[in-house]
Structures are given as C-alpha cells and as structure tokens.
Amino acid sequence: MFILIDMEKCDYTTLLRSLQFPERWLNEGDVKVLCRDKDGTEDTRAVSSFVSEVEKLFQETKTFPVILVATCNSKNGCASAVFPTLARLFLHVIHMQSPDELQRTAMLQWISQKCGVSVNADLSHVAAQTSGFIYADLAALVSHAVRNNFKRMKVTSCDEQNSPDVALSNADFEEALDIMHAAYSEAIDAPKIPKVSWNDVGGLSDLKEEIMQTIMLPLQHPGLLATGLKRSGILLFGPPGTGKTLLAKAVATECSLNFLSVKGPELLNMYVGQSEENVREVFSRARAASPCIIFFDELDSLAPNRGKTGDSGGVMDRVVSQLLAEMDGLQETSHLFVIGATNRPDLIDPALLRPGRFDKLLYVGISEDKESQLSIMVALTRRFQLRSDVNLKDVVSLLPDKVTGADLYSVCSHAWAIALRTEIHNLMHGGSSMPSAVEVGVEDFREAIINLTPSISEEDLAYFQKIRDKL
Missing domain, CATH: 1.10.8.60 (Helicase, Ruva Protein; domain 3)
Known part of the structure; x- marks a missing residue:
C-alpha cells in the first residue's frame, strides 16, 4: 500500500506511530524533490528506476505487507508538485488541513x-x-x-x-x-497590529453596529447562511483622519479574528508576475488563518481604474484582475472577510464595487455634533491624568463645529505636551520633584484648541459629501 500525505509542518511520524505502524514500514520524505535534476526538471531515468524498484519491492513482498509513505509540502497541493509518473504510484492521498x-x-x-x-x-x-x-x-x-x-x-x-x-x-x-x-x-511581511478595543474608538456608533452585524452574523449562525447569500467585503471611505483604519482594527479585536493588514503599495513589485503572486499569497495566508479579516488600506493605489493608469506594462490592470478573481472565490467560505479603506473611492475600478465584492460601502465622516466629539474626547483621554477643573463637555464646546478624529487627537496630544512643558518649567525653577504622571488642565486644552487648524476645509468636505451622495 502506498500513501501520499499532502501536509505542512505536521508531525506525521507521530501520526503514523499512533496507528501502530512498525518503524520499518515507514519511508518518509518530501516526494516533490525526488527524481529531479539540478534545474528542477524531471529526470526520466531516475523516475523509471524508482518506479521499477518500487514494483519489484511490491512483487517480492506479497506475503509481508510493505507500506510506503511519502510527504509533500506544496501551496497548490501535491497534484501540481509531484510528477504524474510518481503520483500514480500512490493509491491514497491524504490532505492534512489546518486544524479547527x-x-x-x-x-x-x-x-x-x-x-x-x-x-x-x-x-x-x-x-x-x-x-x-x-x-x-x-x-x-x-x-x-x-x-x-x-x-x-x-x-x-x-x-x-x-x-x-x-x-x-x-x-x-x-x-x-x-x-x-x-x-x-x-x-507574512505584515505589520503587527496592536490591540484596539471599542473604548479606543469614539463615536461611529452606527458604523460599529453595521460592521459587527455583517461580520459576526456568519460566525455565530453559519448554518443559517449555508445556502443563502453572503457578503464579501466592506469598503470604508471618507475624508482622511476620520478613523477608518482604527475602526477596522477594533472590529478584528472585538471579534477575536486574525487581522492581516496590507498597504496597497506593499504588494507591487518590479518583476513581471510578482505583484499578482503577492495578491494570491495574501489571500492564501488569510484562508489558512481563517477566520480572518484582510484589511486593504489605501485601496485606490492597489486597484485603480483599468486602462486609465498610464502604465505601459499593464501591471496595475493585471493586479486588479487578480484581486477580482480572488474576491470572487470568497463566497466559498463565511470565515474570510475583506475590509478596504480609501479616501478616493471614485478612483477605484468599478468592477470592485459591484455586489458580491465590496458590496457594502460605508461613509466615515467627520464629527459635526458635540455628542460624537465628546465621545471621541473621552476615548482619547481615558489614559490621561486630568485635573479636577477639567470638564470635557466645556472643552468640547470650545471646538469648531466640523473636526475629524485626527484633529481631536492633535488637540489632546498638544494639550499633554503643553502640560509636560509646564511641569518641566516648574521643576527647573524651584520645583521639588517631577510628578509621577502629567496632569492636564483646562488651560492646556484651551491653548491647544486656539492653535488648532481643521485638516478638512469646506471645499474638501463638500467634495467628499458629493462622492457619498453619488455612491
């Protein structure tokens, strides 16, 4: 009996010993490197010699069973890695999948x-x-x-x-x-994602609920969605600094999912075919680590409109085509989710925005009401040591009407820096000792707000709102 095990980093020796196979019955090795010459092509003489020896061994030991076990590590399966002449020798092929x-x-x-x-x-x-x-x-x-x-x-x-x-x-x-x-x-050449909870994300309550329902429903009730329609991806778009990346990280943390963050330009390579291979590798690793969220930041740089990029080699067109093919295969599993983020959804190829791919488009806008601004300020200052005279509602009342989360982060960091400089100044002019924690007062926030310049102008905001209404 000949067995071929398609596996990767599995303890197959322990597996076979647990089945009480004698040690002399086992012949282990990576079969895909067998009978190859120095260029990696098939050595016909070595293959024919190996086949004849195996057949002779089987004929000479009819009264005593012999089990030949071979292993193969391959991304695309043993069928594509092993020569057909050798593959025909093995009566059974066991695929070792990732454990649940x-x-x-x-x-x-x-x-x-x-x-x-x-x-x-x-x-x-x-x-x-x-x-x-x-x-x-x-x-x-x-x-x-x-x-x-x-x-x-x-x-x-x-x-x-x-x-x-x-x-x-x-x-x-x-x-x-x-x-x-x-x-x-x-x-996997991806940045380490820090742990981000909902407490770190202020405002965006409607978006939180919508995203959690889209992602958690297939995980909690897989049987109900086995024969129904499934969503493939979510696209977060809006002005820069509104918390799109932070929101995606919080979703992965709260759902206890693996999170694979990919910047668009990271996948591009100067060699022909390598960029498409990088896209396939991302989805392959995500499937192996499922349930998993793939987060494409700056998606417009990875998937621009085909035929309009001015790329003489057609690299971007092939990358977009590969991305479309990979996203079409997401319907086979309910444990792989794709979230994209972009500031310019109008530059993305329209084929990605059709139902079945990025079929849910969510606008992440700026904070225009005082309640959402207060929620963001509470999230940003929850690790601060605030003085007793600080009332965040009074601080929020001093803010402009239209600010982004990045603007509020700038206010908090600037106020903390002002408080630190004050403590250092007092220490250099007769202060006793440096306090264990920097206390931020209302005057620090006031000075930081005076120096604040909103990052989104009225013209830019009108442009993004026009895109939102169009999509």
Whole structure:
C-alpha cells in the first residue's frame, strides 16, 4: 500500500506511530524533490528506476505487507508538485488541513502531556486565539509558555534548591501568543497590529453596529447562511483622519479574528508576475488563518481604474484582475472577510464595487455634533491624568463645529505636551520633584484648541459629501 500525505509542518511520524505502524514500514520524505535534476526538471531515468524498484519491492513482498509513505509540502497541493509518473504510484492521498478549534485544543493538551507540564489555563480559550496555527506552531507556543513560566519562577523561587513543577497559567500563554503573533506577522511581511478595543474608538456608533452585524452574523449562525447569500467585503471611505483604519482594527479585536493588514503599495513589485503572486499569497495566508479579516488600506493605489493608469506594462490592470478573481472565490467560505479603506473611492475600478465584492460601502465622516466629539474626547483621554477643573463637555464646546478624529487627537496630544512643558518649567525653577504622571488642565486644552487648524476645509468636505451622495 502506498500513501501520499499532502501536509505542512505536521508531525506525521507521530501520526503514523499512533496507528501502530512498525518503524520499518515507514519511508518518509518530501516526494516533490525526488527524481529531479539540478534545474528542477524531471529526470526520466531516475523516475523509471524508482518506479521499477518500487514494483519489484511490491512483487517480492506479497506475503509481508510493505507500506510506503511519502510527504509533500506544496501551496497548490501535491497534484501540481509531484510528477504524474510518481503520483500514480500512490493509491491514497491524504490532505492534512489546518486544524479547527477543537483539534487545536486537543493538540495543546497532548503536547503539554508529552512535555510533562501541567496546565492551569483554559486551553479552549487559548485555542480560540490560535486560528491558522498548525502542529509546529502549537508546539512552539507551548515551548514559549514553558520558557515564560521558567522566567517567572526564577524570580519567585531563586532560593529553592529544587525547581518547582511547571504549571502553565493563562499569563504564560498570553505572553507566548504575543511572541507567536509577532513572528507570524513578520513571516507574512505584515505589520503587527496592536490591540484596539471599542473604548479606543469614539463615536461611529452606527458604523460599529453595521460592521459587527455583517461580520459576526456568519460566525455565530453559519448554518443559517449555508445556502443563502453572503457578503464579501466592506469598503470604508471618507475624508482622511476620520478613523477608518482604527475602526477596522477594533472590529478584528472585538471579534477575536486574525487581522492581516496590507498597504496597497506593499504588494507591487518590479518583476513581471510578482505583484499578482503577492495578491494570491495574501489571500492564501488569510484562508489558512481563517477566520480572518484582510484589511486593504489605501485601496485606490492597489486597484485603480483599468486602462486609465498610464502604465505601459499593464501591471496595475493585471493586479486588479487578480484581486477580482480572488474576491470572487470568497463566497466559498463565511470565515474570510475583506475590509478596504480609501479616501478616493471614485478612483477605484468599478468592477470592485459591484455586489458580491465590496458590496457594502460605508461613509466615515467627520464629527459635526458635540455628542460624537465628546465621545471621541473621552476615548482619547481615558489614559490621561486630568485635573479636577477639567470638564470635557466645556472643552468640547470650545471646538469648531466640523473636526475629524485626527484633529481631536492633535488637540489632546498638544494639550499633554503643553502640560509636560509646564511641569518641566516648574521643576527647573524651584520645583521639588517631577510628578509621577502629567496632569492636564483646562488651560492646556484651551491653548491647544486656539492653535488648532481643521485638516478638512469646506471645499474638501463638500467634495467628499458629493462622492457619498453619488455612491
């Protein structure tokens, strides 16, 4: 019997031993590199020799069963990586998919037992935060958790002769998850996304509810949407500085989803075909890490109108075509979501804005009422040390009528800088000591607001409102 295992970083030796296969029955290796010459093409003589030896082995051992097991790591599957002559030898092909949440929980329990450590953490909660992890990643996660536990016990029990038993806690796994997520982000050439909660996003309550319903409904009720229509993407558009990127990060954090952030120009490459390959790679990694949110920032730079870019090589047209093809395949799964953000939706190719792709367009506008401005100010100053004379409602009353979230951030940061300079000035002129925290007063906010220049002019605002009405 010949078995071909299509896998990636899975402990296939342990898998086969668990089935009680004797060691002499196993022949393991990456079969796609077999019988190739130095240029990577098929070596016909080596292939024919290998096939004849396998057939001879099978004929000589009819009374004693022989199992030939080969492995293959390939993004597109073994069918495209293995030569047809070799592929015909294997009667069974086993595809090793990424484990689901229950399987990851069982793997974490098994790895912890094999390492001889006890676990005082909720492994189901840990497994929920490891979407897209495979066996090797989970083994590395446990190793990092053990190391974090050793570091903590070294401080608390440095006088003990014998080291205590290892008992992994939730804190050990949280630190290990931060390390693994940072390594994963670097491996896929994407920036590490900080943890952003709804408390960090002020205002935009209507948009929050709309986005959460679009994303959480397929996750909470997958059976109801199995045969129904599914949404593919959400496009956030509006003036710069209104919180489009921050909103997308908060959605990923609140939904406990993997978040893959991609800047439009990052995918472009000077070599022919490489830009399209980068687009395919983004969606491939997102599918492996599902449930996942792909966030395309500055989408207009990645998907402009085809035929109007002035690109003699047609690179942008091919990138747009590849992006359209990838988004058409999102209907097959309800655990992959695409969110785009742009300041110029009129520059995006119209084919992306049709139903089935970016079928929900949400306008993220500026703060024109005092309630939304107060909500943003509360979110921005929740880590500030405010003096007793500060009333944020009075501070908001001093603001212009039309400001963006970036403008309010500028006000808060400028007020904090003014308060810091005041503390340093008092320290240099007879002050006792520097306080542990900088206290921001109402005069600091007042001075910051006087120096504020709104980033969006009336002409720009009218332009964006015209685009909103058109779309």
